[in-house]
Amino acid sequence: MPGIPTLSRLSRRTLLAALLATAGALPVAQAQGYPNKPLKVIVTFPPGGVADVLARMVAAPLQDALGQPVVVENRAGSGGNIGGDVVAKSPADGYTLLMSSGGLVSVNPHIYDKMPFDPTKNLTPVASVARVAVFLVVKPALPVANAREFVSYLKANPGKLSYGTPGNGSSPHLATEMLKSMTSTFAVHVPYRGAAPALNDLLAGQIDFAFDPGIALPHVRANRLKLLAIGSPKRSPLFPDVPTVDEATGLKGFDADSYFGFYAPAGTPPAVITRLNTEINKILGSQSAKDRIAALGGEAAAMSPQAFAAKATDDSRRFGALIRERGIKGD
Template sequence: MHDRFIPKRRLSLLFAASALTAGLFSAPVCAADWPDRAVTVVVPFSAGGTTDVVGRLIANKLGQMWGQSVVIENKLGAGGNIGSAAVAQSKPDGYTILLASGSILTVNPHLYASLPFDVDNDFLPVTNIAQGPMVVVTAKKVKVKTLQELLDMAKKNPKKLNMGSAGMGSQVHMAGENFSYAAKVEFTHVPYRGEAAGLSDLLAGQIDLMVGNIGAATPHIQSGMINVLAVTSKDRAAMLPDVPTVSEAGVPGFENYGWFGFVVPKGTPNDIVRKIQQDTVKVLAMKDVKEKLSSLGMQAVGNSSEEFANNIKEESDRWAKVIKERNITISSGG
């Protein structure tokens, strides 16, 4: 018997055809086919905090809409940088989404000497989901009844009051820094691995105050376990109508908002980014979702990817100035 001989040119064509066929089967999935399996939403903070609560609300609705599981993965640490880096390094196919707090995208690039990701080069903005004010809250052991009394105490005792946060560089941390900077007082910062952990120690009297997300703090305010002195919005908050604004209570002109938005790894196909954005907007328009966000003291946003990108840039520029003037730096971002 003789071995079958295949001319070199024909062999080359066969290999080319095989490669083309393999390419067809390994081609990136398009939005019409996506998702065909579970999607992971990474929340870079602990379970129970505002980011987590908002994430679970939206993930549940998207899962129903897509007919696939949308799983929340809490991957915390380093002010949200660890979870964010994991998403930046994931495959850009739409199956891994980051629910980022504003601080991750607009503060951390200026705060950390080095980061394991680059906001501009590693992420594509999808949409801002929701925003809301923060609240200045104190432990019951802190014997003040008004914001002005807190400021007077802080001025008489520089750095004696401990201010908790959701972690270095978190929006809870930076809201506190922004507040102390505007009020010209100094607190000692105590970072936690997530807002829920900080609030737990505030309830226990282990720290003195926080400038926390209104949704996370309000149940404890309403139970009488902590005291609320002011909200950081321009106008009074609907869920706490008797609480004055920081501007009213002693720091004229002060405003600070927390927000959360979806971003995906750079390179995610545009049609998939568009589908995530459009479907998230549909979820945010649902009556029960609006009501839940309102109960958290937040307002649905659902802007376009382009608008979201512009907002990130503008806010990033503002935080760069504050951080430089406050001379705040952190050596490593995770």
């Protein structure tokens, strides 16, 4: 129309190319200015559990490294789905992170018919923090002296013993289901909202045993609980004289270890993921972090986001088979 300026085809192409280049540069620009406000870490389990301890262990030095506050917030429930959903639906800008056991990604999709988000599509791995073992502990009154006697007692008393876990599908739950499957035994499952309340009832004698993720170890040293075996492929340096379940009972290949780490919403700029991974791995390389993780019976497990994702895929295959066999369902 006369009087209305129009763009030539060349000009339109030039403008479109400029717009696309600008859009592609936005994540880079955001990453370069990152961070310029406080970060929030959502923990999928209650205070006092392994995930909470690890999150707070990393938060303080990460705050120093980034020059911004790092606030830890507990959002427990539904095997980690509640906290995971919050992070999955948060802005993908690196300011909201998730601390969880790897079960959120490798286990929950197998035990929940419907989840409010897809952990493999809506979350992206940031940094692994620790490989955490589980420890077979029993109340002192239980008349067993070692893991072999425990299995025999379990076989002789089907359904009479109870065990506590942080919830359906948690690594302690899967460890016990693995033990029950491999020994053809039965015990009553008592799920809790976290490892800490399960430990409290074990100490009170309300349940008989548990595969504990490490927070019970001070009570083992104080003789308030009996430690019978380690649910890992190798012995713990904290208790070198305590055998693995494999060694103690002949259950070959018993491995119930899990990896805890940080995740971010999918779509978080790669440069931000790299920055967080680098800083967290530096923290894990410090002696204080190694000692703190070792006190939980675990070991620091620094790795790239890609290696962390690959580990979750492997665990998904391994635990998925057990879950289908045992018919495990989410809370």
